[in-house]
Amino acid sequence: MTGLLLFAHGARDPNWARPFQAVADRVRAARPGVPVELAFLEFMAPDIATAGRSLADAGCTAVAVVPLFLGAGGHVRKDLPVLVEQLRAHHPQATWTLSPAVGELDPVIDAMARAAEAFLPHTP
Template sequence: MKRGLLLFAHGARDPRWALPFEDVAARVRRADASVAVELSFLEFMTPGLIDAGHALAAQGCTRVEVVPLFLGAGGHVRKDLPALLETLKGAHPQVQWLLRPAVGEDDGVVAAMAAASLRPADTR
């Protein structure tokens, strides 16, 4: 069983907005080269979730975990994302598509945000 991770972020018109998400994807790839990783976006940026999902299926992934890179599970995660996943399930029924909780709901992420908030500002 080949594992894939489909990282899903919102997207923005400013290309610099994607830099932290690209860093997340790069760090995941470095941490475990056996996992296929694709970064995708809901809008304004490419690839979209469907194209990135097709790419993971084409790489032979039989289990793909979809990781919403959102702080909370708002409408995009609760409504838009499941509809997109249904499209992928229909196109690739041989792949097990698993939706994980939004990363912002993970205690480690919340702890990291709290710790970052407490660091003194850089006053250069």
Template sequence: MQGIILFAHGARLSQWAEPFERVAQSVRAARPDVVVELAFLEFMSPDLAQCGQGLVEQGCQRVDVLPLFLGAGGHVRKDLPERVEELATRFPEVVWTLRAAAGESDLVVQALAQLALQIVSSPQGDLAA
């Protein structure tokens, strides 16, 4: 069984997580054969360790960790690899793969560019929902 952890920073305000929850729901809808979970670095739960353990308990044998960060700063370059390595040590029977930050993907860069172009092209600068 395959799992994916969508890993976000976290915030004190619960509404902050809504876009990330929508991403998780979209992935679940598109790939019902994959266990999709959302984990947070701080302020929110579950954290990566809790989320990873839950995926192992659900029978996942392969887990990808996708940082939902626009850039690869200290958390993505230092903290996250250490935490994924801790999971790999705790659960060596599972293949753990840390992916590049979402913001490094050309898909995300182009989506943000299209959003900016939509704003500057709109007379009122309104965004389409």
């Protein structure tokens, strides 16, 4: 079984997590048979170790780890690979695949450009 681990930074303000929770909810609705966990680097729960354990305990043998970051800064380039290696060490029965930051993917860049453009006045 394949699972999805969405990974976001985290913040002290609980409202900050709403868009990320919406992403998780939409994936769950679109793919009801796929276990989906949302994890945070700091300030919020669950952390990646807890979310990863939940997916492994659910019987996932393959997990896609998707960073919900706009770019690959230090957390995505340095911290996250270490955390994924820890998941691999603690749950060797599963394959943990780290994807690029979603903000670097063309469909996301296109969506952000369209959203920004929508704020411009319409011209004839």
